[in-house]
Amino acid sequence: LKVVIDQSTTGFAGLKGKCGTGASLMCKGTVVDSPGGKQGVELLLKDGDEVTLFGSVDAKDYPLAKKSHSTEFLRSLAHLRPRTKLIGSVARVRAALCQATHQFFRSKGFVYVHTPLITSADCEGAGEMFQITTLLSDAEKTGLPKANGKIDYSKDFFGRPTSLTVSGQLAVEPYCCALSSCYTFGPTFRAENSHTSRHL
Numbered sequence: 001l002k003v004v005i006d007q008s009t010t011g012f013a014g015l016k017g018k019c020g021t022g023a024s025l026m027c028k029g030t031v032v033d034s035p036g037g038k039q040g041v042e043l044l045l046k047d048g049d050e051v052t053l054f055g056s057v058d059a060k061d062y063p064l065a066k067k068s069h070s071t072e073f074l075r076s077l078a079h080l081r082p083r084t085k086l087i088g089s090v091a092r093v094r095a096a097l098c099q100a101t102h103q104f105f106r107s108k109g110f111v112y113v114h115t116p117l118i119t120s121a122d123c124e125g126a127g128e129m130f131q132i133t134t135l136l137s138d139a140e141k142t143g144l145p146k147a148n149g150k151i152d153y154s155k156d157f158f159g160r161p162t163s164l165t166v167s168g169q170l171a172v173e174p175y176c177c178a179l180s181s182c183y184t185f186g187p188t189f190r191a192e193n194s195h196t197s198r199h200l
Contacts, residue, residue: 001039001041001042001043002034002036002038002039002042002043003025003027003029003042003043003045004042004043004044004045005027005029005045005051006044006045006046006047008046008047009029009045009046009047009049009050009051010048010049010050010051011050011051011052011053012051014053015051015053018053018056019053019056020056020057020058020059020062021057021059021062021064022057022062022064023053023055023056023057024053024054024055025051025052025053025054026050026051026052026054027043027045027049027050027051027052028045028049028050028051029043029044029045029046029049030043030044030045030049031043031044032044063077063080064077064080064083064084069084071086074086074087101185105183108181109181110181110182110183111175111179111181111182111183112182112183112184113168113171113172113175113182113183113184114184114186115165115168115171115172115184115186116165116168116171117164117165117186117187117189118132118158118162118163118164118165119162119163119164119165119170119171120158120160120161120162120163121170122163122166123165123166123167123169123170123171124166124167128190128191128192129163129164129166129189129190129191130163130164130189130191131161131162131163132158132162132163132164133153133156133157133161133162134156134157135151135153135155135156163189164188164189165188165189166188166189166190167188168184168185168186168188169184171184172184
């Protein structure tokens with residue numbers, strides 16, 4: 001949302017030199033039609049309105065300068081990366097694709113099934129799985145519980161080895177038998193060190 005602040009606005013004087021990229025403001029004004037073509041509306045602040053600066057950011061310390069950043073660098077700034085054009089665009093495209101997928105299957109009478117993300121089954125048997133355990137949090141203090149020389153997963157949260165799912169297909173099959181037309185899609189996790197076009 002574009003904000004236009006007139007000099008007569010209460011709090012305007014406190015913005016000078018402190019309102020760079022990343023600054024946090026509270027603005028009380030009027031939403032009006034925008035004369036510009038890039039947005040439909042803007043927030044207009046004038047005499048009688050108010051702006052408050054909650055936090056300023058020194059431009060030289062702000063980590064997202066107006067230049068291209070690698071995805072590796074953006075991973076280190078998870079709280080800021082949605083502000084970049086790349087990550088913002090990816091989020092919008094993913095949202096549109098998910099919505100279109102749901103609309104298509106719903107129009108055909110399919111039921112969307114949320115399959116578990118945590119499982120004790122390796123439904124494909126190919127590739128490594130990301131294991132989940134609560135045993136390691138206290139391992140340094142007490143050591144891992146063992147039985148017959150192996151880790152005793154009966155002491156773990158789920159009582160057996162569990163992992164992040166590599167596919168929802170095994171979990172959706174019972175729903176297909178009961179409800180007929182079902183589909184699922186969602187996050188799946190494969191512990192494969194692959195950066196090919198087949199594993200995005």
